[in-house]
Amino acid sequence: MVVPSGKRRSEYVDLSLDEVREVQPTAPYKVPRISGQRFGQDTSFVPLSQASQVSLGEDEDDAGAADLIQGSQEGEDSSDTTQLHYGDLMTKIVGVRYYRGQATIGEHVVLKREPHNQYDRNAIRVDNVMGAQVGHIPRNMAAKLASYMDNRLLVVEGILTGVIGAYDCPVALKLFGPRDLERREALKRKMESDRLPLSHLKQAERQEKKKQKEREQAMKEAAKRARTGQLLGAANKLGYSNLSEPLAEEAVGEESLEELISQSSTFNPREIGQVAESFGLKESDLENMPMADSPPSLSTTLLPYQRQGLAWMISNENPQLPGSGANDVVQLWKRQGNKFINIATNFSTATPPPLASGGILADDMGLGKTIQIISLILSNSQPKTKESSRVTLIVAPVGVMSNWRNQIQDHTNPEHSPRVLIYHGTGKKEAANLNQYDVVVTSYGALAMEYKPDTKVTPEKGLFSLQWRRIVLDEGHTIRNPRSKGAIAACSLRADSRWTLTGTPIINTLKDLYSQIRFLKLTGGLEDLAVFNSVLIRPLMSDDPDSRLLLQALMSTICLRRRKDMSFVNLRLPPITSRVFRVNFHPHEQEKYEMFQAEAKGMLMDLKNKDKTSITYSHVLEVILRLRQVCNHWALAKNRLDKLAAILDKHQVVPLIPENIKALQDVLQIRIESQETCPICLDTLETPVITACAHAFDRGCIEQVIDRQHKCPMCRAEIKDNTTLVSPAAEMGEDADNVQADPDNPSSKIEALIKILTAQGQAQGTKTVVFSQWTSFLNLVEPHLQRAGIEFTRIDGKMTSLARDNSTHRFSTDPNCTVLLASLSVCSVGLNLVAANQAILADSWWAPAIEDQAVDRVYRLGQKRETSVWRLVMEDSIEDRVLAIQEQKRKLMLAAFREKASKKFDDRATRVADLETLLT
Incomplete structure (x- = not known):
């Protein structure tokens, strides 16, 4: 990956947010990104309002713009793995006799621009994956490539094709460019004039044309078959007047549960999860893992698979270098003679490499990751060095910090219970006494707040004052954005061992895994995003079989994942049934929905046609938001x-x-x-x-920009x-929003919700959690629960941590409180809601993992009752199409570990395409 390493000058173009959004999936230039290691460097924004207007000019006035990019790839190019492979350029690295950087044949190397090199302003240096300079690209070749790198037109990755000689070393440079057709054509013309290779691009274009013809033919046939049905459907809707008044509420009679079930269809998001993910170890291998004894101070009996997890974690906190066996690989390192070689990057060294202590405990949600960590703390508390403390730091979402303290108290013998500090609010008064506790629990926000990137002196108090025995990131996928301040702060903490707990190590793409690798301090090169993309993500997207084996080796080393449906886990959980309950709009709701849908389609068409005079991306987002809100209640759509x-x-x-x-x-x-x-x-x-x-x-991103410019x-x-x-x-x-609505005129979705809650035939003592992402919708539901005589409580983000704890306690202990109204954003992490045996998802959006996590608060270890999940979906609406997108994202999360990351469903690259899908 190619980036400048110092200040440089550039032109700016004043793009609106909407213009930037439109070009982001394919643009070869991006705004800066936050750096975890290189805050002192500067870069700037590259211009180009159109691909055909390639400007290589420079502007002295903006030379001070900040380089906020982590690692060696300081542009969005570094993580835009959806780019096309344009061609390979065979050249060499020269000047190798002047540098000490080691590199071997087949090794990945990193290219960096040096625009302020006193000998050559086009200079391109070449580093090995550990950051040591190997040499530089020949002057004539650098002169040809420099402008492409400076303007982020190409991403360049290097692989050594021969051994380092006395004066030079052969290298293959892989050139990656934008996928967008307009930008591609402009860049292709420029590359042809500069005689740069385009063989891979031309081959890809031939394949694209062939697939396009096939799609067009299929669409013609589908349109022909559907034309009659569409005309009939349109005729049926001609009788609607414009925005008629809401209908008066009809009496909601009590229907039987059997009748409601007969009106629904089954929907099991877990079916796809039954495909064995290639997390490195097969189910038979997981079943035969060794077990550790439960620590004496633990009062709860560990299940067999939890004892296996404890043994694995103890072993991973004390990793051993690989032996001389051919198949002995530890954290991607293998021994070859007197050298150690990283099988991912081919970097070799005679010095024994440092090994990461810790890993990812990625057990399915509800399998007891918390108690396994508690067991590890009790089993292995002694510091590894003289400088270390014996204290374990747990970083968790605010809503579950107290749960950690309660779980530690509940599962340990009182005379041996660890001293626990909640380092939040008033607990921060103990900032100077953290080493007097056994466990410190804090939040991601508190961690980010204390992080001072420019401080070189170790603080005397606070989270960065100690060398922790271990750090545990609960809901570790929180740091999946490597540029967020929380992720940077977590990586900057000092610790003997590092753990992340997450049932979803991947939310959207394999890039989510990169932050975990960097946090764990894995060595060998993958801790650099440029190398991670080059070695792992790009090959996986190209369906390279070697990259799948590499991912398997990586995950078997650092990640342990067991699923609820694995036979040896034997949770004996009761059955769970997921149903989609489709609801028909009232006529007045249908008219409002169709009005917003027509408006959204028109806006999206204008946006795609680049009509920026009146329509912006924000307008399209808002009208689609209103579409979704009309599905819940028309009063939300403002x-x-x-x-x-x-x-x-x-x-x-x-x-x-x-x-x-x-x-x-x-x-x-x-x-x-x-x-x-x-x-x-x-x-x-x-x-x-x-x-x-x-x-x-x-906030963390823009604050870094403000500090510098x-x-x-x-x-x-x-x-x-x-x-x-x-x-x-x-x-x-x-x-x-303080939404007002006539309580005598509920929406059709609220009527369906009340029908389920009051259905005859519900199991005795049924308790239900109603999830919605809109607290204003929960406000609208409340009066209808009261009218139906249903006692309820509530959890949302506006409540204090204590108030949430009180609501959870009442719901769990009060037999008369049968419904919990829950904000999806708060209840998707950490909470234990096994008191419920029924969940209702009132609305849906892109990321299925968040909804799955919420449901797993109910269906988890400790659940004794048969569980039902209802998803309310408005018939023939945007919600139907959201389900289709969610299914693809579930497939992506597993495909990332089984085969390759799907280009089609990359979250950023298909944002506008997803919106278009929702409206068709």
């Missing part, structure tokens, strides 16, 4: 952008008066509810904020300091 848009027409930056702050928060809420990504790190908005110029970012990276508007950033109106980014 226009929240028009007023702010009028203000922004007059001012590039709006004055931060209370009225405008509320409008900005409305725009931010749309971004959050639509699960949009940060335009800097291109990952989930974990701590979302919005600027006065109406651009939304992850005080300009919005989207529109170049001035940002004075961090105090001008506007946070969401409510915690967790949940909607803060």
Whole structure:
């Protein structure tokens, strides 16, 4: 991967957020990304409003823009693994006699631009995967490639094709470029004029043309078959007037559970999970793993598979270098004579490499990862070095911090129970006394807040003052964005051993695994994102069989995963049944839905046609959000952008008066509810904020930009300091709207919900968790529960941790409290809700893993009753198509470990395509 390593000059183009969003999937230039290691370097934004206008000019005024990119790949190119392979360039590395960097044939190397090299401004240095310089690209070849690298037009990866000689070394440079047709054509013409290889691209284009012809033929045949049915369907809808008034509520009679079941269809998201993932070990191997004895101070009896997990973790905290056997591989290192060779990157060294202590415990949700970690703490608490403490640090979501303390107390003998500190709120008063505890539990937010990247002196107190015995990241997929401040902070902690706990190590793509690798301190080169992409992700996407074997070797070393359905786990969980209950719109709901759908289709067409005068990406997101909200209740669908848009027409930056702050928060809420990504790190908005110029970012990302240039990276508007950033109106980014609706006119979905809750034939003592991502929808449900005489409690992001604990306790212990209204964002992590035997998913969106985690709060170890999951879906609506997208994402999570990451369903590259799918 090619990036500059120092300051350089560049032109800027003032792109709107929407323009940047449109080009992100394929653009060869990107905004900076947050760095975990190289905060002192500078880069800038590359221009190009159109691919055909390739400008290699430079602008001295913007030389101070910040390089915030981690590792050696300081552009979005580094992680855009959806790019096409254009061709291979055979050349050599020269000047090898002047450098000490070791490299062997077949080894991956990293290319870096050196625009300020005093001898050659086009210089390209070559490093091995450990960061030591091997040499540089010949002057004539560097002159040809430099402009492509500086303008992020090509991604370049290198592999040595021969041994290092006295003066040079042969190397193959793989050239990757954008997939977008317009940019591809412009770049192809430029490469042809520079006589750069394009053989792989031309072959791919021939395959594309062939597939396109096949698709067009299939579409013609499908359209011909469907034409008659479509005309009949359109005729049936001609009788609707425009936006008729809601119908009065019909009496909701009690239907039998059997009748409701007969109206539903079964839906089992776990079926796909029954395919054995290639996590390295087969089920038979997992079954025969050795067991460890339960620690004496543990009061709970461990299940056999949990004892196996304990033995595996103890072994992984004390890894041993590989022996001389041909098949003896440890953390991808093998011994060959007196050298150690990394089988992923082919890097070799005579010095014994450091091995990572720890790993990923990726057991299925509900298998007892918490008690296994407690057992590890009790079994193996002695520090490994004189500088280490004996304290274990657990980083967890706020809502489950108290659960760790309670679980430790519940599962240990009182006389040997570890001393536990909740390092949050008032617990921070103990910042200078952390080494006096056995276990410290903190949050990701508290960890990020204490992280000071520029501090070189070890603090005297706080989370960064100790060398921890071990660090445990609960819900470890939280750090999947390697540029988030929380991920960088976690990697910066000092510890003897490192663990991540997650039932979903992959949320969207294999890139999610990279953060885990970096946190665990795995050595050999994969800890660099450039090398991780080059060695693992790109080959997997190309269906390279060797890369599948490599992934298998990697996962068998660092990851242990057992599933509930594995025979030896033998949880004896009762059956679970998942059903889709399809609901028909009332006529007035149907009319509103069709109005929004027509508007969304028109907006999306304008956006694709680049009509930016009136339609922006935000408008499309909002109208699709309204479509989804109409499916739940028409009162949720409100226009929240028009007023702010009028203000922004007059001012590039709006004055931060209370009225405008509320409008900005409305725009931010749309971004959050639509699960949009940060335009800097291109990952989930974990701590979302919005600027006065109406651009939304992850707080850690934009703060790093502000610290260095005080300009919005989207529109170049001035940002004075961090105090001008506007946070969401409510915690967790949940909607803060005070929605009013006529309680006598429920939506069809609320009627369906009440039907299920009041159905005759429910098992005695049935308790239900109702999940929704909109707290305002939960507000609308409450009066109908009261009218039906149903006692309920509630958990959402606006409640304090204590209030959530009280709600959970009441739901679990009060036999009269039969319903828990739950915010999906809060209840998808950490909570134990086995008191319920029924879950209802009121709405759906892109990421199925979040919903699966929520359901697994009910269906987990400790569940004794047959469990039902109901998914409410409006018939022939956007929700039907969301289910189809979710199914593909579930396949992707497993395919990433079985075969290759699907290009088609990469979250960023198909954002607009997904929106189009939802509207067809």
